[in-house]
Structure formats: structure tokens, C-alpha cells
Amino acid sequence: MFLLGHSCWSYIFSKLTGREVKVNLPAYMALLAGVLPDFDIYFKPLIQHHTYTHSLIILLPICAVLTIRFKGLGLAFSAGILSHLAGDSIVGTIPPLYPLSDFQLGISLGLPGPVDTALEVGALGLVLVLAYLNGDYKLVTEPHRESVYLVIPMVSIVTLTLLFAGDNYVSLAALAFSRKALTLITIGHAALIGTLGLGVFQGVRAIIAHRKQTRPASSSPTAECTTARVYSTE
Ligand SMILES: [Zn+2]
Structure with a gap:
């Protein structure tokens, strides 16, 4: 599955799980969780793609620790992280027992393929509906400082997609226009990235407005403001 589907299914599973246990996981985290297993692409020669980070015997203990701690x-x-394995095992396979065994689990419906396309584009549609219902859409339509964190899933999705394409010697133009299914997925990626980009823009707007607002009042250097915290993460 491509990162469009991974981030969108992650958002759906994280948000629905969060609703069950009455917590509100921030949107940027819900979108990021399901992208994390593919971070192995960043460590390409060091870690083989689709091995350690797609293994249940490695991810389940990590998820258990996350759940106990947070x-x-x-x-x-964790629901978002594990949705990645579910997605990959539908369109391909995953090695659930790696590194103990190379056994592959999955129903391999094909990537790219019509089922994958339906799952990826369908997930994006569901995210839009869910974000409308839970109010997350306001991160994109109004200036909010926390919207700036959407830059994290946005940059991850863009860089991992580029690295993945480069890694497989696929020219991006060929990737985008070779097959109908892929074209839909390309449009879906562009729509998601555009939406996240708009959110980041709203976040930056809110931070600038907040700074302007607080500047005249805060002549003392001790004036606490979350803006500083936001900036320090850059
Ligand atoms: Zn994967």
C-alpha cells in the first residue's frame, strides 16, 4: 500500500480507537502513526525495507509499551501503527515473525491494483468525512497554531514517496501516468499533500498572528507563550 492509504487508514483507526477510549489523538499523530513502519526506507542500506518494521513480534511489544506508558x-x-500491517497484508504480504522467520502473511491482492486503489482513495474519502464530523477539518480551514505540526506527516509522506520511487528506479512521471489506478492514487496523494500543506499554512498564519498579538504586551522576556515551543521544534 502507498503512503496515501497508510496515513489515511491510520487516521481512521487511531481516531475511532481514541473515541472508544475517550482520548483525542492530535490529527498529525493519527496521520503519522501508520506511516512509521515505512520509515525503514530512510535507513535503506542499513535496514531492508519491509522486514523489522513490518514484523508483529517487533511492533506488538512496542505497541504494548506505548499503551502502558501513554x-x-x-x-x-498503536492502532494507527498496526493498521499499516493490515494494509500491507491485504495488497501484499508482511513478515510477522521477522527476524525469527521469513514466513510471509497476506492475501496479496496486488500493488498497484484495483483493490489497492479502492482502499487508498476510499480511505481518503473516509478521512474527509471523519475530519468533518470530529472537527479536525478546522485545522485546515481556520488558523490554528497546532496545525503547523501537520508538516510532520506531510514531509514524511513526500520524502518517503520520492525515496521509494527513486529506489525502484521508477521515474515519477512514469509512476504518475503509466496506469489508471496509479493516476488515481497520484491524484489522491496530491490532494492529501495539498490539504496538509494548507493546514501548515494556517498554522504559520496563526503563529504570526499570535506573535503580533503578544508582542506589545510582553515587554518582559519571561512572558510564556506556546509560540516559543512551536518554534523550537523547527
Ligand atoms: Zn509498508
Whole structure:
């Protein structure tokens, strides 16, 4: 599955799990959790793609620790991480027992393929509905400082997609226009990235407005403001 589907299914599973246990996982985290297993692409020669980070015997203990440490938030985040393995095992296979065994689990419906396309584009549609219902859409339509964190899933999705394409010697134009299924997925990626980009823009807007607002009042250097915290993460 491509990162469009992974981030969208992660958002759906994290948010629905969070709702069950009455926590509100921030949107950027819900979108990021399901992208994390593919971070192995960043460590390409060091870690083989689709091995350690797609193994149940490695991810389940990590999810257990997250849930014990962060309770409901950890559980919701874990649901997003594990949705990645579910997605990959539908369109391909995953090695659930790696590194103990190379045994592959999955129903391999094909990537790219019509089922994958339906799952990826369908997930994006569901995310839009869910974000409308839970109010997350306001991160994109109004200036909110926390929207700036959407830059994290956005940059991850863009860089991993580029690295993945480069890694497989696929020219991006060929990837985008070779097959109908892929074209739909390309449009879906562009729509998601565009939406996240708009959110980041709203976040930056809110931070600038907040700074302007607080500047005249805060002549003392001790004035606490979350803006500083936001900036320090850059
Ligand atoms: Zn994967």
C-alpha cells in the first residue's frame, strides 16, 4: 500500500480507537502513526525495507509499551501503527515473525491494483468525512497554531514517496501516468499533500498572528507563550 492509504487508514483507526477510549489523538499523530513502519526506507542500506518494521513480534511489544506508558493515547497511536500491517497484508504480504522467520502473511491482492486503489482513495474519502464530523477539518480551514505540526506527516509522506520511487528506479512521471489506478492514487496523494500543506499554512498564519498579538504586551522576556515551543521544534 502507498503512503496515501497508510496515513489515511491510520487516521481512521487511531481516531475511532481514541473515541472508544475517550482520548483525542492530535490529527498529525493519527496521520503519522501508520506511516512509521515505512520509515525503514530512510535507513535503506542499513535496514531492508519491509522486514523489522513490518514484523508483529517487533511492533506488538512496542505497541504494548506505548499503551502502558501513554494509556489511551498510546493505544490509539498503536492502532494507527498496526493498521499499516493490515494494509500491507491485504495488497501484499508482511513478515510477522521477522527476524525469527521469513514466513510471509497476506492475501496479496496486488500493488498497484484495483483493490489497492479502492482502499487508498476510499480511505481518503473516509478521512474527509471523519475530519468533518470530529472537527479536525478546522485545522485546515481556520488558523490554528497546532496545525503547523501537520508538516510532520506531510514531509514524511513526500520524502518517503520520492525515496521509494527513486529506489525502484521508477521515474515519477512514469509512476504518475503509466496506469489508471496509479493516476488515481497520484491524484489522491496530491490532494492529501495539498490539504496538509494548507493546514501548515494556517498554522504559520496563526503563529504570526499570535506573535503580533503578544508582542506589545510582553515587554518582559519571561512572558510564556506556546509560540516559543512551536518554534523550537523547527
Ligand atoms: Zn509498508
